[in-house]
Amino acid sequence: MCELLGMSANVPTDICFSFTGFLHRGGGTGPHRDGWGIAFYEAGGYRDFRDPHPSVRSPIARLISDYPIKSHIVISHIRQANVGGVRLANTHPFTREMWGRTWCYAHNGQLEGWQTLPLVDYQPVGDTDSEHAFCWLLATLREHFPRAPADVTDEVPKEQYLPLWQLLHGLCEQLRSQGVFNLLLADGEFLYTYCSTKLAHTTRRAPFGKAELSDAELTINFAEHTTPDDVVSVIATEPLTHNEAWTRMEPGELLVWRHGHIQARFVSGSSPMAG
Amino acid sequence: MCELLGMSANVPTDICFSFTGFLHRGGGTGPHRDGWGIAFYEAGGYRDFRDPHPSVRSPIARLISDYPIKSHIVISHIRQANVGGVRLANTHPFTREMWGRTWCYAHNGQLEGWQTLPLVDYQPVGDTDSEHAFCWLLATLREHFPRAPADVTDEVPKEQYLPLWQLLHGLCEQLRSQGVFNLLLADGEFLYTYCSTKLAHTTRRAPFGKAELSDAELTINFAEHTTPDDVVSVIATEPLTHNEAWTRMEPGELLVWRHGHIQARFVSGSSPMAG
Numbered sequence: 001m002c003e004l005l006g007m008s009a010n011v012p013t014d015i016c017f018s019f020t021g022f023l024h025r026g027g028g029t030g031p032h033r034d035g036w037g038i039a040f041y042e043a044g045g046y047r048d049f050r051d052p053h054p055s056v057r058s059p060i061a062r063l064i065s066d067y068p069i070k071s072h073i074v075i076s077h078i079r080q081a082n083v084g085g086v087r088l089a090n091t092h093p094f095t096r097e098m099w100g101r102t103w104c105y106a107h108n109g110q111l112e113g114w115q116t117l118p119l120v121d122y123q124p125v126g127d128t129d130s131e132h133a134f135c136w137l138l139a140t141l142r143e144h145f146p147r148a149p150a151d152v153t154d155e156v157p158k159e160q161y162l163p164l165w166q167l168l169h170g171l172c173e174q175l176r177s178q179g180v181f182n183l184l185l186a187d188g189e190f191l192y193t194y195c196s197t198k199l200a201h202t203t204r205r206a207p208f209g210k211a212e213l214s215d216a217e218l219t220i221n222f223a224e225h226t227t228p229d230d231v232v233s234v235i236a237t238e239p240l241t242h243n244e245a246w247t248r249m250e251p252g253e254l255l256v257w258r259h260g261h262i263q264a265r266f267v268s269g270s271s272p273m274a275g
Numbered sequence: 276m277c278e279l280l281g282m283s284a285n286v287p288t289d290i291c292f293s294f295t296g297f298l299h300r301g302g303g304t305g306p307h308r309d310g311w312g313i314a315f316y317e318a319g320g321y322r323d324f325r326d327p328h329p330s331v332r333s334p335i336a337r338l339i340s341d342y343p344i345k346s347h348i349v350i351s352h353i354r355q356a357n358v359g360g361v362r363l364a365n366t367h368p369f370t371r372e373m374w375g376r377t378w379c380y381a382h383n384g385q386l387e388g389w390q391t392l393p394l395v396d397y398q399p400v401g402d403t404d405s406e407h408a409f410c411w412l413l414a415t416l417r418e419h420f421p422r423a424p425a426d427v428t429d430e431v432p433k434e435q436y437l438p439l440w441q442l443l444h445g446l447c448e449q450l451r452s453q454g455v456f457n458l459l460l461a462d463g464e465f466l467y468t469y470c471s472t473k474l475a476h477t478t479r480r481a482p483f484g485k486a487e488l489s490d491a492e493l494t495i496n497f498a499e500h501t502t503p504d505d506v507v508s509v510i511a512t513e514p515l516t517h518n519e520a521w522t523r524m525e526p527g528e529l530l531v532w533r534h535g536h537i538q539a540r541f542v543s544g545s546s547p548m549a550g
Contacts, residue, residue: 063334
């Protein structure tokens with residue numbers, strides 16, 4: 001299985017601490033030697049760094065650990081290849097543009113019968129089940145929502161986004177029925193996290209304390225790096241720290257994040273619940 | 276004016292030497308302080324590194340100078356902002372997927388009346404004339420060629436690609452009529468270079484000699500880094516070296532590169548010439 005790491009924050013925040021623990025799983029404490037990637041949304045822009053080599057030995061991964069890129073949303077992925085060879089074109093996260101926003105996608109799991117998911121607007125560059133499913137998912141959203149439901153300002157127009165989120169939840173449920181589909185997805189406004197088997201989250205906010213990584217010998221005192229209004233949520237396949245409260249998501253659960261807060265929650269077979 | 280750098284090679288080649296001279300133009304020997312980016316095509320995959328800060332002080336640029344990424348096609352850009360603020364979303368190169376290939380685009384110049392170029396399949400993420408023109412250009416190609424004209428193997432199917440290249444040349448000519456439009460464009464198979472005012476190229480092949488950078492004190496003996504069959508072409512706004520033969524392109528000239536060789540050449544108001 002691959003490993004996923006996501007972040008949603010209300011102020012531009014660097015992920016150096018969490019990423020340091022996470023990247024040790026790429027051939028260090030974990031078996032995920034088949035590439036890694038990390039994507040940052042910064043002030044309306046997007047960039048990602050991807051490498052088809054193990055993250056523990058990657059000079060680019062070391063740069064990212066040391067160079068604080070401040071971001072509202074981060075998505076990262078360490079790969080253990082199942083479908084598709086170990087090469088750059090198969091390295092997550094994948095991106096496509098829709099509505100003038102850069103969409104970013106990382107998947108953990110494996111799907112059956114993904115080859116028959118129809119492709120319309122987007123075509124895979126590589127040959128993974130993950131990218132194929134992404135192209136299908138995004139084109140299906142686009143078919144129903146040729147434009148963004150609304151601009152997002154300080155106030156989230158939830159009423160207008162609810163039909164989109166419900167559709168996204170339904171599509172995730174369909175993919176879960178075809179195998180294992182743990183998902184991180186973002187468009188620069190929202191971070192979507194969907195759990196098929198394994199995903200956990202924690203929210204850091206005042207009063208900030210110390211956190212201790214599970215995968216590397218590193219402790220951080222967030223009180224030294226934050227202001228009292230900061231809200232930073234971290235989502236990962238497995239909890240990254242010993243001494244913080246992590247909530248495990250349930251199978252079929254979709255969370256919509258913005259600025260570190262849960263905006264909406266959808267669970268299997270039920271109607272949405274406000275966050 | 277921005278600065279462009281491109282490479283087309285018949286073997287995976289690193290651009291460290293040329294990039295070292297080039298990045299000194301980003302706030303060092305040149306005035307281009309408003310961000311930079313570089314894109315690599317590697318074994319069917321694509322990745323780019325972009326930074327909205329001056330390249331001479333960028334830790335990511337230093338990494339790229341030191342870390343040899345081997346590639347068939349490279350596109351790089353140093354920005355001096357005219358249209359659009361200095362931010363990540365306005366930092367070249369821009370990318371979109373078409374035909375299951377990642378298209379990469381970098382532009383030097385400034386356009387008039389670009390706001391009225393119609394947008395269909397692709398929407399800009401930032402607010403530059405460059406990205407708007409890219410979205411228009413790619414959608415227009417896609418309208419006429421919903422699929423790639425042919426697969427590209429060792430043998431380039433020139434007959435099948437000729438109509439595409441002619442259309443591309445026509446679109447470049449239209450954009451040149453709206454201002455200054457020096458272009459580097461690639462899809463992983465071909466590198467396209469179009470000259471509006473300034474673009475020069477040189478081809479390195481056996482017998483390899485020494486080259487000396489114009490912008491930094493660095494000399495390389497390519498004979499120590501190459502095999503006799505290597506063919507590496509470098510394209511830049513201004514020649515990067517003192518002691519190599521550079522050919523300046525003429526206004527309205529489009530060159531199609533593959534594996535370091537010119538596949539086709541189109542000049543203003545004339546029919547195409549085989550390379």
